[in-house]
Amino acid sequence: MSVATFNLECPLPIADYPNVVLAHGGGGRLSRTLVEKIFLGAYPNEVLATLHDGAVLDVHGGRIAFSTDSYVIDPPFFPGGDIGSLAVHGTINDLAMCGATPLALSAGFILEEGFPMADLWRIALSMRDAAAAAATPIVTGDTKVVDRGKGDGIFINTTGVGIVRPGIELAPRRARAGDAVLVSGSIATHGIAIMSIREGLEFETQLATDSAALHGMVASLLDTLGSDVHVLRDPTRGGVASALCEIADSASVGIDIEEAAIPVLDEVRGACEILGFDPLYVANEGKLIAFVAAERADEALATLRAHPLGGEAARIGTVTSEHSGHVLQRSRIGGLRAIEMLSGEQLPRIC
């Protein structure tokens, strides 16, 4: 029996990042590098390597989807939701992106000493409501309390399992040249809603998060199109741009998108203009991107638009065999620009 070489050396050159920085959690290039080098580096396996929203596992003649997500958002309460409803919706959505019907959730809490009990109760009720609306019970959980000053109020981890629909495989590798790239509605709303209450960047306007459970809309899309849906992704941190870049890279395809086709709410646009943000990189919590077979694009759009959460669904682009691995955007005036992953979060700018 051979003994595997035990490698203690950290794969990320120490000279690069001796400490974790905020950008490692931003959903951009640094996040991806961290996952690839540390986690995939330390405990690689085929399933993990797909780096999709959830893992699909074969089990007793069927397939289950398994996904986890942690929520650290501050402030915990915001227009349209809270950290609890976000945590429930987020994991349900990850399962839905795998083509799974959500079965159940777990909820783990890390609470900071001093966190108001009334706020915890409010969050728990919000989770009850979100879970009930999605018919996905929270069946197990865990609670830890850390010293005051070591927490940030409340952190929540939700993990979910679901049953993958037979005959459905949703993965970047199924993307084909010619596939239509659809988005289920206006983008960047969540990120801007959160930004609008963050100190130093406040707006007077009450913008609500778009946080929602998408599994119902996914189900109707799969009912209509079946395996002609190739890829689903919910563009959370890092926005639509990062999600498209990751898919282009994983699937080794090119993606062309049209700036003029991308739906954005007026107020969200206004906020992005003031802050100097590109809506493509701002987080969403109630939207999905779908890659569908070219000839079924119109049907897919109609199906999405018929659903309450998909009223503003739009086709934003096409998969191509050219510029493999890269995403190109045609600006509204006709010029081309490459869409790259950002290294970290967008920062408001003065120039």
Added chain:
Amino acid sequence: MCLGVPGRIISIDESPVGMPMARVSFAGIVKEVCLAYTPEASVDDFVVVHVGFSISVIDEAEADRVFAYLREMNELGELEIPQPEATP
């Protein structure tokens, strides 16, 4: 430099210390803006806002200038319009 975004003044108020402030709407998103540098601005004016300050009131007549030029171009005849480049 610099990020200056046009917004419409929806109301003018006076902050406790007397600095003229306004509520400005940018496509529906409203932010408080300091009006000290555009004392002549009034409600419904459009102003250019940079880091929370109004730096200029937009002159509507001048704003039309580039479009007047384009209309003139139309009258002078057809221009050969270069095609947007094909995807590389």
Added chain:
Amino acid sequence: MKYVDEYRDAADSQKMLAAIHQRVTREWTLMEVCGGQTHTLIKFGIDRMLPEQVQIVHGPGCPVCVTPLEMIDRAIAIARMPNVIFTSFGDMLRVPGSETDLLSVKAAGGDVRIVYSPLDAVRIAEQNPHREVVFFAVGFETTAPANAMAVWEAAHRGVLNFSMLVSHVLVPPAMEAILSAETNRVQGFLAAGHVCAIMGYHEYEPIAQKYRVPMVVTGFEPLDLLHGTLMLIEMLEDGRIGVENQYARAVRREGNTVAQQTVSQVFMAGERKWRGIGEIPASGLSLRPEYAAHDAELRFAVGTITADEPAECISGAIMQGHQKPHQCPAFGTRCTPERPLGAPMVSSEGACAAYYNYGRVLA
């Protein structure tokens, strides 16, 4: 959005482009001195749609990029002090100093906060009377009035725990430095619209005459840039010298005199070192002695700081228009937005970042 959307119209932009193509008979090298204009040009793909004979070079128009290394190091030293709340515009946070950057200081536990307006920093100082609040006052003439007002407010209201670390720069001296260089190839300038909204453009007229270089005050939307380029090309093709105003909806020749007054009450001009270029006389602003109590440089003893740029970074050559980012041997390899060698790669307005994030695949 009014005054934005109509300047992003596809048909009108195409018409303007056609006019430029028709007018150009020979090669011209133009310079824009504004990070915001750099971004519009690349983000909308305009630089690739212009005729090949028209070269637009991106000058030192990104105040973040030209902030001297020593000033970044000074900011970092102050931000690390235990009782300090260090406030800044967002784009300064990732700019590399000699060893680290403000974002890393934040990661290590420093109280570093992003603000949208300098007035927000004064408010933070009022809300935290037992902490020292420092604001990193960076920018060109456009931002100077805002920063001046913040200091004036703080002085007027007795907010003694508020101070500013000032690193303001002025455009006309930089333009002269570029035009007077022996190696200068720039034949025309697109002047930064919002700088001119404050300062007017009468200062540029003698410069245009002295160096025989036409200039057009230009806005920031695609149609503005195309219109400004067209106006500049027409002046060049006709052999006309002078300063014209494309951005007339926001810029008057005399500028904003109220803003200019406040700036001269609070700040005074002096020499300033520009990162990548060197010292340019009378090119910077610093606080007048009457406001010394709010001058962070005097308030915080951080010792003498000298710093050396990484040898590989050619940001100076790029900002002066001698080279383009993709011509730098380190571009995209040893120098990326995650591991920048110099400021233009990490500032969202920097020429190198713009090329990297928008144009790398297409270059």
